[in-house]
Each structure stands twice: as C-alpha cells, then as structure tokens.
Amino acid sequence: MSEPAGHDAVRELLALDALDALSTSERRDLDVHLTTCDECRRELAHMRDGLASIAESLPARAMAPERATAMRARLVSHAIEDRTRVTPIRAPSRASSTRWLAAAAFLIAAGAIAYGVGQRGAVAQLASRIAALRDSASTMQRRLADQQSVLNALTGPGVRVIDASASSARQPYARMFWDQPTNHWTFVAYNLPAAAPGHTYQLWLVTRDQKKVSAGTFEPQPNGSAMVRATYALAPDSLAAIAVTNEPTGGSPQPTTTPLLVGAAAKTD
Amino acid sequence: MASGDEHALGALYDRWATTVHTLAYYLLGQADDAEDTVEETFWQAWREAGRYDASRGAVSTWLSTIARSRALDRQRARRRRHEEPLESSASTSAEDSSARADSPVLAADPHREAEHAERARDIAAALAKLPAEQREVIELSYFGGLSQSEIAARTSLPLGTVKTRARLALEKLRAPLSLHREGSQ
Numbered sequence: 001m002s003e004p005a006g007h008d009a010v011r012e013l014l015a016l017d018a019l020d021a022l023s024t025s026e027r028r029d030l031d032v033h034l035t036t037c038d039e040c041r042r043e044l045a046h047m048r049d050g051l052a053s054i055a056e057s058l059p060a061r062a063m064a065p066e067r068a069t070a071m072r073a074r075l076v077s078h079a080i081e082d083r084t085r086v087t088p089i090r091a092p093s094r095a096s097s098t099r100w101l102a103a104a105a106f107l108i109a110a111g112a113i114a115y116g117v118g119q120r121g122a123v124a125q126l127a128s129r130i131a132a133l134r135d136s137a138s139t140m141q142r143r144l145a146d147q148q149s150v151l152n153a154l155t156g157p158g159v160r161v162i163d164a165s166a167s168s169a170r171q172p173y174a175r176m177f178w179d180q181p182t183n184h185w186t187f188v189a190y191n192l193p194a195a196a197p198g199h200t201y202q203l204w205l206v207t208r209d210q211k212k213v214s215a216g217t218f219e220p221q222p223n224g225s226a227m228v229r230a231t232y233a234l235a236p237d238s239l240a241a242i243a244v245t246n247e248p249t250g251g252s253p254q255p256t257t258t259p260l261l262v263g264a265a266a267k268t269d
Numbered sequence: 270m271a272s273g274d275e276h277a278l279g280a281l282y283d284r285w286a287t288t289v290h291t292l293a294y295y296l297l298g299q300a301d302d303a304e305d306t307v308e309e310t311f312w313q314a315w316r317e318a319g320r321y322d323a324s325r326g327a328v329s330t331w332l333s334t335i336a337r338s339r340a341l342d343r344q345r346a347r348r349r350r351h352e353e354p355l356e357s358s359a360s361t362s363a364e365d366s367s368a369r370a371d372s373p374v375l376a377a378d379p380h381r382e383a384e385h386a387e388r389a390r391d392i393a394a395a396l397a398k399l400p401a402e403q404r405e406v407i408e409l410s411y412f413g414g415l416s417q418s419e420i421a422a423r424t425s426l427p428l429g430t431v432k433t434r435a436r437l438a439l440e441k442l443r444a445p446l447s448l449h450r451e452g453s454q
Contacts, residue, residue, distance in 0.1 A: 015439035019410045021417045048326040050443045052333035055292035062287045072282050075311050079275035
C-alpha cells in the first residue's frame with residue numbers, strides 16, 4: 001500500500017472515477033495507486049457496481065422479439081467469422097547475403113504470397129459461407145425449438161386452459177395455457193385496445209390466498225393481439241384466477257386498477 | 270467468451286440484452302439509436318472479452334459501462350449535429366416511452382420482474398432521498414454524460430463543489446445499490 005496521505009487523497013477520487021469524471025492527471029494518479037492498493041480496488045468495484053445498478057433498475061424496455069432475435073443471430077454469426085478469421089501470411093523475414101539468393105528468395109516469397117493470398121481468399125470465402133450456413137441453421141433451429149415449445153405449452157397432456165373475458169364494447173378476450181408439468185404459461189389475447197400513453201398492460205396470476213403475482217407487462221400489436229410467455233412454479237390447485245390490468249409503464253408491484261380482463265380458474269379434482 | 274466461444278456471447282446477450290437496451294433507450298430516447306448501441310455494446314464485449322477483469326466489477330457493470338459510453342458518444346454527436354438541448358435526449362424516455370413504443374411482446378419471468386420492480390422502487394427511493402443538488406450532479410453526470418467541468422459551467426458552481434457533491438451522492442447511494450447488486454448476481 002502507498003503512503004497513508006497518498007491513500008487518503010487518492011481515495012477521494014474513487015467516486016469520481018466511478019462516474020468517469022476524472023481529469024487525465026487524476027486518473028493517472030489513481031491508476032498508479034490502484035496497482036498497489038487492494039482496498040481501493042475493492043471500493044472502486046463496489047462503487048462501479050452500485051452505479052451500474054441504476055441501469056438495471058430503470059423500467060425494463062425490451063426490444064421487439066424479432067429484432068432482438070435477428071440481432072442475436074448477427075452477433076453470433078459475426079463472432080464465428082471473427083473467430084475463424086484467417087491469420088495473414090507474412091513474407092519470410094530472413095535476409096540472404098547474395099543478390100541472386102535475394103532475388104530467388106524474393107521470387108519464392110512473392111510466389112508464396114501470391115499463392116497465400118489466393119488461398120486466403122478462398123479460405124475466407126469458405127469460412128464466410130460456413131458462417132452464413134451455421135447462422136441460418138442456428139436461426140432455423142431456434143425458430144423450430146421456439147415453435148415446438150409453444151406447441152408443447154398449448155397441447156401438452158398437463159395443460160390447463162383458463163379463459164378471460166371482458167364486458168366492454170369491443171370485447172377483448174384472452175386465454176391462458178398453463179402447462180403444469182413444466183410450469184410454462186402462455187397467454188394470448190385478442191381485441192385489446194392500445195394501452196394509454198404512459199401505461200402498459202400487466203398480467204397477474206391470482207392465487208387462492210389472494211396473492212397477486214405479476215407474470216409480466218405487455219403491449220398489444222396494432223391488431224389488438226398479444227402473447228406473453230412466462231415460467232413460474234405454482235401448486236396445481238393454488239391458482240384462483242388470471243387478470244389483466246392497466247398499469248403505469250414499467251408495471252406495478254401490485255395491481256392498481258380494476259382488471260380489464262378476468263378469468264377464474266376451475267378447481268382441479 | 271474470452272476464449273472465443275460464440276455460444277458464450279449468445280448467453281451473455283440472452284441475459285443482459287434487455288438491461289443494455291433499457292439503459293441505451295433511456296439515454297437516447299430513440300429506438301434505432303438504442304438498438305444500434307446494444308449491438309455495438311455486445312460486439313465490443315466480444316472483441317474485448319480478454320480485457321474483462323472481474324475484480325473491477327461485475328459483468329453487468331462492464332456491459333453497462335460499455336453501453337453508457339457508446340450511448341453517450343451518440344448523444345454527444347447528436348448534440349453537436351443539432352445543438353440539441355440535454356433534456357431532450359437524456360430525460361424524455363421515462364415520461365413518454367410508451368408513446369414511441371415498438372409494441373414489444375415480452376417473454377416475462379415473474380421472479381425477475383418482481384425483483385426488478387423491487388430494485389427499481391428502492392433505487393428510486395435512494396435517489397429521491399438525495400439532496401436535490403447532489404441528485405442533479407448524479408443525473409447530469411450519469412445520464413447526461415457531462416464532465417464535472419461541464420456540470421460546473423452549467424450550474425455556475427465551483428468545480429470543487431461539483432466534485433464534492435458527486436462524491437457525497439455516490440457514497441450515499443453505494444450502500445443500497447450494492448446491496449441490490451449482491452442480491453441480484
């Protein structure tokens with residue numbers, strides 16, 4: 001550890017460093033200090049973690065699923081290309097002592113480079129095609145798995161179905177598929193009006209002891225349909241109802257409005 | 270991921286894409302820019318995975334730091350191009366985000382949603398407890414991307430005062446924020 005006075009002075013800089021607000025000279029002093037002071041390194045890590053948790057605490061905003069899936073596929077595909085990138089071929093570096101030997105070496109090297117460039121181009125093309133095929137196969141597999149998962153969640157032998165309806169003029173209605181063996185929940189709704197500005201829909205699982213568990217927030221498509229998928233373990237007889245409420249964007253810990261949709265769950269025998 | 274496993278990149282994306290997108294959208298208030306920032310963030314994480322040092326913070330901290338940096342670069346570039354006031358990019362999304370929503374269909378995890386809601390409530394409470402002048406410094410710095418000198422100029426305060434307020438604010442925030450981080454890792 002450095003001198004006590006230096007330690008105390010540099011310690012003052014930790015919060016500012018977490019905020020990325022140090023001057024160049026302050027950063028240099030801090031970097032030097034951190035190479036020898038475990039205590040300050042730990043403190044700085046805590047402060048950075050703490051500050052970064054602000055990001056995790058903002059009201060969640062997911063990308064549209066198809067855009068998120070496409071981005072994932074792009075990233076993974078680029079990563080495969082990046083991993084398989086061909087190492088550039090370098091010309092021989094050893095010098096010769098005579099002109100003819102140098103000339104011969106040059107010709108050999110030039111030939112090797114020309115051959116290497118040709119080979120490299122071919123290999124790069126192949127790598128690119130393989131990456132594209134892998135990407136395509138990976139996308140197809142993901143889609144297939146996703147569809148299979150939806151199919152299982154809707155048609156499995158242990159699936160319970162809970163209908164939810166409303167009394168408003170436009171008559172939105174919804175159906176929840178609860179795949180009890182896997183605890184997968186698939187909620188589909190139709191004819192939902194768009195949520196009011198600054199609001200979103202929130203899906204609730206209401207237990208028989210009147211506990212309301214959030215199963216997520218959602219916004220309907222322009223045609224009024226929506227699907228929410230969730231995984232949540234619940235004892236077979238503990239579900240009393242499902243409900244959908246209108247909540248401020250980001251959702252609420254507990255329902256704050258009268259449900260737009262309610263569906264009672266029949267007791268199982 | 271540091272050893273070049275693209276599956277690890279996929280797993281990292283699956284776990285943190287929404288968090289990164291949330292931060293980017295909050296900072297930029299514009300869907301296309303936010304999505305570009307998400308892609309840049311994960312690509313940078315892939316390319317620089319070997320430089321990640323767990324002793325300097327959690328993985329989510331590392332990603333948030335990259336995302337915030339990329340988003341603030343865009344925010345500054347946008348301000349340079351359009352002389353856009355800070356408020357219009359840094360503080361709009363919380364109020365009217367649904368008006369510009371892409372109508373995403375969320376695959377929800379009730380446990381994570383509940384944890385998230387609890388965190389959001391407590392962090393908002395911790396921020397709300399800060400004296401207004403300290404909260405302003407944190408908001409201008411973290412969300413606005415202003416340097417301490419820029420904050421001093423903007424608030425007409427001495428630089429030393431701005432630094433002191435930032436430090437005091439972060440020390441007050443550190444305890445509740447870290448508590449949640451430890452619980453959520």
